[in-house]
Amino acid sequence: MKYKLGLIGYPIKQSMSPWIHKQFLKRAKLEGDYSIQEINPDESFAEEIVRLRNSRFDGFNVTVPYKKRIMQYLDQLDEDAQTIGAVNTVVCRNGKWMGYNTDWIGFITSLKHHYPSIFQNRRSKILLIGAGGAARGIYYGLLKEKFTRIDIANRTHSNAEAIAELAGANGRTSIMTLKDAENNLESYDLIIQTTNIGMKPNVYDMTISLSQLHGSSIVSDIVYQPINTEFLYQASQKGASIHYGHTMLLYQAQYAFELWTSKKVPVDDMEEQLRHKLEGE
Template sequence: MKQVYGVIGHPIAHSLSPAMHEAAFKECGIDGTYLAFEVKEEQVKQAIDGVRALGIKGLNVTIPHKVAVMEYLDEIDPVARQIGAVNTIVHKDNKLIGYNTDGQGYLQALLPVLPKALKDMRVLILGAGGAAKGVAVTMAMNGVKELVISNRTEKKANDLAEECSGLTNSSGLPISLAQARLTEFDLIINTTSIGMTPNVDQMPLSLEMIAKGVVVSDLIYTPSKTRWLKDAEARGAIIQNGLEMFVNQGALAFEKWTGQSAPRDVMSSKVKEKLGGLSC
């Protein structure tokens, strides 16, 4: 019997997850299908009830449901609990177990481009939403030297910094002060949607003051190189977009669902194909 997996979100029609996971199933010889389910905010409980009733084997969760699904699950992994969001659900032994693979997926993509160890890096994260939580907690858990969260709503930045304070030296910072202190950071991460297609002329922050050799990372991958990343590259920064994070978080979910190693190369190639051959 074909195993069913999927992703819930709103909106969801743009999702590349179905193509990526279908390619992985085919490569691994798994008789599975992966579907995108449009679920509005008031329908989350019914959607999770449907996962139980229909025997759906696994689910990804994307914006805006990563927090809301948590109250309807039987168990939540400690890392997901610490992050405060779930992006992967495993249906096993009649239980729904929630995980978060965003942070680890991001870390796996980031480590190969870093010029020095995480423990020696001062990190600035722009944004304080669901994606920022996964990245921030993972950075903190891996012992960065300093973690600073900057967000347009200062309270959200301070709250996220407080959540990370037991793991590393962390603080919140207004956007205006972050702009003034850019030279202090070794790694600057944009977790917001600013600069994403179609608003490609927007930037989350000016990079006029960055030091050469700093790492500038953008979780956006459409376009593959945002205006922000182009500006960073022109100023001598090491740049990275969000495509490999997307692939890695999906691969980690695949491994939790199936118990098999994910074919990351196949998954990455399929996503790039769907994006029109754009590279990372």
């Protein structure tokens, strides 16, 4: 069997997903290809979906701005993706399209790989910065791992509240302003920056000041271009442990590939390779 895989989104010409999945195909000793299927928002999305269906893909990834929009074109939806409200992986089998979300699994798997100690205490205090789709997926993953103390800092209170509703009646999530988060950073064991602030070309932008950061904290940033964001650089200067965003990208891809092929490819040595690729080395 020769697998036909791809990625839809816009803009995605600089995506690292083709490199990652071609490595996976090679390691799994499978034939196939992974192609970019860029869909300009000015084009008819419905027509592009018809084209994709006729192209007989075995599976494809979905990235911004289509993670929500794709859902109406799917035949089935995984329970996790339905709860999160976003799909980043589609499995095409027997003429049916099934939607999944592997972003949250990618984050949790990467965090477990690098900082297993944080999972030894489910009462560790966690701060999410931002309340977009990525924050919702990560919050969902942390709930699945039975963490009970997850706070959200965001400019728009209502967006954060909508995420906190995932915890139900037993939730212990405080919603706060970015300024309040700045002033209380020393109380958190894990701080996760989930917005695109600090991404190229605006590499010196930051969501909050880290002046009150405690050196024993773990600080994560899902931005991976650049790898060492200003947020992570300043956190490391404070003595904090660092969790890089490109590792989430790699592990979510690992699970997507497993959904398509039933093959779980080991990726440990690929973290450093991906880092070099992203840094242009």
